[in-house]
Amino acid sequence: MSGVAPGADDLDPRTQRAQQVYTERILSIYDPLVLRVFCTFIWRCPPRTMVGLYDRLAGRRHLDLGPGTGFFLDRCRFPVRDPEITLVDLNENCLTVSARRLSRYRPATHQANILQPLPLPAGHFDSVALNLVMHTIPGGWETKGQAFRHAATCLRPGGTLFGTTVLERGVPMNRLTRKLMAEQHRRGNFQNQGDDPAGLTEQLKKYFPVVKVVTVGCVALFETRTDGGDQ
Template sequence: MTPSAGEVVRMARDEVIAGQAVYNRTVLAGYDLYVLGFSCRLIWRCPKRLMLANYDRNVGERHLELGAGTAYFPDRCRFPGPAPTLTLADMNPTVLRVSAARIARYRPTTIRADVLQPLPFDDDRLRAGGYDSVGANFLLHCLPGTWAEKGAVLDNAKTALRPGGRFFGSTILSSGVPTTAPARRLMRIYNARGIFHNHGDDLAGLRAQLDARFQDVRVTVRGCVALFEAAAPDDPAR
């Protein structure tokens, strides 16, 4: 029997909860070394310096990070000024605590939220149109659903940005990009465990989602990673 719309939403949320639960303090302690070091360079074939360069090109004074991770890149990137305003949004409270502690010098605001759902822009801490940049690094391949469903993340980013603000990040793709045998094997393992949900993620689909919402879209492929950057439309109604 075909599930109802409500059941589909609940199933997707359950997958999000299960996927993010793996990021406990032990996993986060080794994330920079294993994922951003070993896996990025040798498996996904996209060294972290390219992701850092993406931040340096696009990050603004008022920045929203969707999927906070360990805050490795907000910690190391070059902000336009010495006192940026940072907001971290993630469903996992452990991730928020760890990432906020790492960049405590910036006194970031934390928002616990499912990025596949509309963000709580009625919250005084999160203002629609209030950000110069929104980052979504290594986030999309962890989220369940088709590109159309993952597009909710891009909707949130577009709503958060001022006209001309920058949306950027990276994601691991399973098709439309060169993949090695080790990369395909690790993706199969991660998808089976619910850590990744990228078995249907292709380059053309990512580009279509970005083009539908943003302007000046640029997508660069390194290995099986797509690094993207784009601008919010000058006309918010676009």
């Protein structure tokens, strides 16, 4: 299993390089290294803070764009015992690992590029998550914003999009954080040069009438809501 999506040769080379990093071997150490060490001590936003977003905002019909290892879906409290979960990722290995971890929910999986229209029904989902994804996408907020547009299409009236992303501008960083951020840029793992809270907020407001963005360390936590519904 290569983990490379069909048509990957047409991708931006930076995207292709970044997503190919996630082999099953790398995913096996992702939780202790990235979530417990980097998120907690380098980006200064511990995973429990992100799980809190899922606890509050994940709905009965939930779509996860870029589920990684399935860590957050595995730990969050859904509003029902049998949520309908759909996983979308460009990398087949991420889909395999996360679906296996979440097998008790029998998740549906789709290999797709979130910057393109998604192969999913419009207006179907109560919630969509984009957690620790946007800082890996090249092109600046105008390009990244296409993911928000496609996510909004999938949400029911009153549905919510939420998630997190590591920022490179407009957030406090110490010397170690700056050094390791630069290393992620050198390796091509992060494509967040110039990403800031204001740019994120501006893009979200193009597609959602209700937008909230807060920062914890150098991580932005965002939540939005579409028009309509009971909320």
